Amino acid sequence: MTDVLRRGRASLAFSFFAQGVAFALLVTRIPAIQDRYGVSDALLPAFLAAVPILAGVGSVSTEHLVKRIRPSRLLRFAQPVVLLALLGVGAGDTTVELGVSLAAFGLAVGMLDASMNMLGVSLQRSYGRSIMLSFHAVFSLGGIVGASLAWVGAHWHLALFVSYLPVVVVLAPLCLVGSRWYVDGGGAAVEEKAAGGGDGIVFKLLLPLCLVMTFAYIGDSTVSNWSAKYLQDVLGSSEQLATVPYNVYMVTTLLGRAIGDFGVRRFGAATVVRAGALVAAGGFAVVAVAPGPWVGMLGFTLLGLGLCVLVPQTFAAAGRLFPGASDAAVARLNVFNYVGFLVGSPLVGALGDAWSYRGAMLVPMVLVLVTLVYAKSFAAQPDRYGGGHERPRTADVGRGSNGL
Numbered sequence: 001m002t003d004v005l006r007r008g009r010a011s012l013a014f015s016f017f018a019q020g021v022a023f024a025l026l027v028t029r030i031p032a033i034q035d036r037y038g039v040s041d042a043l044l045p046a047f048l049a050a051v052p053i054l055a056g057v058g059s060v061s062t063e064h065l066v067k068r069i070r071p072s073r074l075l076r077f078a079q080p081v082v083l084l085a086l087l088g089v090g091a092g093d094t095t096v097e098l099g100v101s102l103a104a105f106g107l108a109v110g111m112l113d114a115s116m117n118m119l120g121v122s123l124q125r126s127y128g129r130s131i132m133l134s135f136h137a138v139f140s141l142g143g144i145v146g147a148s149l150a151w152v153g154a155h156w157h158l159a160l161f162v163s164y165l166p167v168v169v170v171l172a173p174l175c176l177v178g179s180r181w182y183v184d185g186g187g188a189a190v191e192e193k194a195a196g197g198g199d200g201i202v203f204k205l206l207l208p209l210c211l212v213m214t215f216a217y218i219g220d221s222t223v224s225n226w227s228a229k230y231l232q233d234v235l236g237s238s239e240q241l242a243t244v245p246y247n248v249y250m251v252t253t254l255l256g257r258a259i260g261d262f263g264v265r266r267f268g269a270a271t272v273v274r275a276g277a278l279v280a281a282g283g284f285a286v287v288a289v290a291p292g293p294w295v296g297m298l299g300f301t302l303l304g305l306g307l308c309v310l311v312p313q314t315f316a317a318a319g320r321l322f323p324g325a326s327d328a329a330v331a332r333l334n335v336f337n338y339v340g341f342l343v344g345s346p347l348v349g350a351l352g353d354a355w356s357y358r359g360a361m362l363v364p365m366v367l368v369l370v371t372l373v374y375a376k377s378f379a380a381q382p383d384r385y386g387g388g389h390e391r392p393r394t395a396d397v398g399r400g401s402n403g404l
Contacts, residue, residue, distance in 0.1 A: 008183030020142020058110020063331035090160030121319035137257030217340025252304030280306025284365030
């Protein structure tokens with residue numbers, strides 16, 4: 001293991017952390033953003049939907065950009081834009097300014113998510129063992145920190161700009177400095193260009209992973225958007241207690257991802273994904289039948305432990321399936337992150353209004369269980385040496401984004 005790889009892993013982990021902080025600061029202050037700009041309840045969904053739609057555009061654009069520009073350079077550019085766009089959300093006065101800031105945030109986030117996971121996949125290949133879950137664990141930690149900072153801002157009635165400015169002032173320079181040590185997949189990048197970039201991708205093989213990504217984010221958005229309402233309106237909790245499930249979910253997501261790589265190394269990715277799907281489905285089932293808020297809390301705890309492994313392993317599996325076109329595969333797969341996010345919340349809301357919220361919780365449960373059908377797509381792929389595991393290659397480990 002070289003110092004280049006260690007520095008590359010640490011700098012990329014910090015990028016995941018910063019993205020977790022920024023995203024949490026945006027989504028947890030949506031009521032304050034709505035109040036600041038006077039956005040009506042009817043117009044708010046349009047603003048919120050625009051972010052994942054534009055993020056999908058940014059992810060697709062990244063697939064084409066990485067044919068000419070290294071993912072590390074795209075990440076170096078996109079991360080400050082995300083942070084500055086967040087600051088713009090807090091600084092604007094009109095809905096036009098809000099729209100411009102959210103558009104910049106969405107496009108940059110799509111580029112950021114795609115390039116971060118491209119680098120994570122190539123680093124995992126260089127390490128020769130599972131490390132993707134550790135990056136997403138740090139993202140969860142950033143989400144917890146961001147949500148906590150948002151609570152402080154709301155508690156002290158701080159203006160959005162005042163709340164966001166210290167975070168941007170601290171994180172943006174650190175991200176720029178850390179970007180010096182990003183590690184691109186040198187050998188993988190050469191192979192991918194030789195293979196014609198995304199021309200080597202067979203969508204029939206990628207489709208199962210796209211579906212798993214969508215289902216995982218439908219589950220995630222269900223917790224993010226409906227856990228508080230469900231606990232309060234359906235299970236009869238207090239308003240204060242209703243804020244707890246999402247925090248519990250984030251903490252258990254962090255814990256599950258922190259130990260998940262050890263499970264992948266010991267039992268294999270397919271086994272870990274099957275176990276995660278079963279635990280997540282059990283969590284939704286517990287939530288659906290819970291007689292009271294504390295049992296419901298147990299269900300959301302199980303959801304965090306189960307769902308947390310699906311997304312990181314989906315990115316890693318795409319890299320294994322298409323070793324000569326991993327950047328393009330990750331970029332295309334990342335689009336379904338936003339598809340799940342867009343579908344999940346309206347789906348549960350519509351079913352809850354038309355049927356019941358308890359019944360609505362069974363739909364993401366069934367979708368997560370479908371993951372079991374596609375678990376074989378997560379199995380280790382034979383490499384060029386005929387083995388079942390990835391091996392580090394000299395070309396992959398010897399060059400960082402600054403030419404090291």
